[in-house]
Amino acid sequence: MRTVEDVTNPPGLRDRKKAATRAALVAAAADLARAKGIDGVTADAIAAKAGVSTRTFHNYFASKEEAVLAHLEGLVHSWVGRLHSRPAGEPVWDSMEAVARQIVSEPDGDFVEMCSTMELVDQSPALLARRVEMEVRASQLLVEAIAERTGTDPRVDLYPSLVRYAAVSAMKSAVELWLAGTSGAASPEELVRAAFGQLRQGLS
Template sequence: MSELLGLRDRKKAATRIALSEAAARLARERGIDAVTADMIAAEAGVSVRTFHNYFSCKEEAVLHHLEASVYEWAEWLRERPETEPILDSLECVVIRAVTDPAHDIEEMQALAELIDASPTLLAKKLEMHVRITPVLADVIAERTGTDGATDLYPNLLHMVVGAACKASLDLWASGRTSAANPEEVVRQAFDQLRHGLVLPVR
């Protein structure tokens, strides 16, 4: 019975991912306003009814991979050695994310630009942000002996690292950096965080 339930869960997860990828792909190609649930279902090879079993709207489907990534990052952070300094652990998590062959950096940046340009996607993203913000902050709190619900430190560190990651990828995507790859920019960002964002000497 447990094996059967495990298979069902994997099939459900695969269907959810297929729908989300189809939604993101269509939104990048045509713009979110031109995409419908029917189109997403057809692209993923399932029925519209199946689509609505997994997502309430097309925006939710497009954003699903972002939410899934947060939970994945939380698991990666939990896997790091407990004695490792928290900034080192977070750097390893971010490096793992930007070098993961399963996630194309250019596609991620294209989707980020799509979200920023769409009021409906931005609104849904804000709703999602409120819901999932505690996920990483709570893991950071576990690692640092703080309280994610009441202490500033884990929440501040979570936000700072998120901003560092976004700034690094935005700079890399712009082509205005001499860094050889996104990993190098991320490492530079964490070095600056460790030094308290001291003004660089030129």
């Protein structure tokens, strides 16, 4: 049975509204956590800053920690999408490096939020524990995308998991060194390129 809402708000519009609400909650959670620390943030405060009810907040997130970390999980989805868009015949390692370099080369996009979230995680044991849970959940998406691209089966082949762990670790190491400010590199992309280069050489 179709309702008035179904007629006036087609699925595409509803989806866009949901995405906008979720983005507003994620931004509010990150802003408040940066200003007050995660311990000083509540679901009520996040909802109020985003202009929605606390009930709406809980429709999207189970906890304030989940909301703060949502960008990192979204980054995995972004990586998967970018990986799917790479040329079909491109070696998977080249594709993974290209995607990582794209992400850190966007000063007003994913990279800024990723750095901000990583700094918050470093300051909070609670966020660190939740990040581990999130990474376990999200990493399977990337493993499956790598398996699809390489014609392997992650249920029996080590290769897709190894590529995922190596690529993500390379990017994470590069970002952490960039944030430390001690590398002398001109850009985070330079460090990502160096990290992947060292892995190609077997870290010898």
